[in-house]
Amino acid sequence: MAAGFVLDGDILYKRGKDQVLLRCVDAVEARKILKDVHEGICGTHANGFTMARKIMRLGYYWLTMESDCINFARKCHKCQIYGDKIHVASLPLHVMTSPWPFSMWGMDVIGPISPKASNRHRFIFVVIDYFTKWIEAASFANVTKTAVCRFLKKEIICRYGLPERIISDNALNLNNKMMKEVCE
Known part of the structure; x- marks a missing residue:
């Protein structure tokens, strides 16, 4: 042995x-x-x-x-x-500068959140200004394109004016025909 x-x-x-x-x-x-x-x-x-x-x-x-x-x-x-992409060729960074406050906003949805909030909401819709890092957020039971457009009109456009750019991850409820109509 x-x-x-x-x-x-x-x-x-x-x-x-x-x-x-x-x-x-x-x-x-x-x-x-x-x-x-x-x-x-x-x-x-x-x-x-x-x-x-x-x-x-x-x-x-x-x-x-x-x-x-x-x-x-x-x-x-x-x-x-x-896994980490350590062997991938590096790409140049693209600078995303916002020339003035409230001219460029990023938007996204957080959720579904578990457990539900006391008002039965499961999602948080978040919009962030790139210049000031100011955050506007609201909770929703479902994030529909109607709810997104209503929020943008009331909380962003009416308060801060029409932004030069709105950046999203191209989700259907964030990027649709209704959104284009709101921005036009």
Whole structure:
């Protein structure tokens, strides 16, 4: 028997650096453990080295564990889509300056918020001036294009005048024919 390994009945253990016994597993069980630790109910989509340390803390071991963890993390579809884009070519920054107060506003919707507010509202409609960082906000049960247009007329245009620009994320309730009519 190699140094650091202990046989207890039919189960093989490896003695870790901290003298804790780690149960040796076969390739089939190793694949299941990799999947559970990486993307299971408590999975964090960690990188290979972190995942290998986490598996050892859980009490498992196999000879090619670290390289298997690295390869598994590299092939994870969600990690590829949502991971940091560190190898992407840099893009020039576009300066967004507002020449005077209340000339350029950004708008977005926060929600759905859970639990609902006491008045049963689930969404917050927020409009922010880029120059002063002044915020106008209101809560709504549903953010419809009618509610957005009414809010912009009453709270922004009537108070601060027609802005030069209104920036949104192109959601249908924020960017539609009714909005164009309000701005015209």
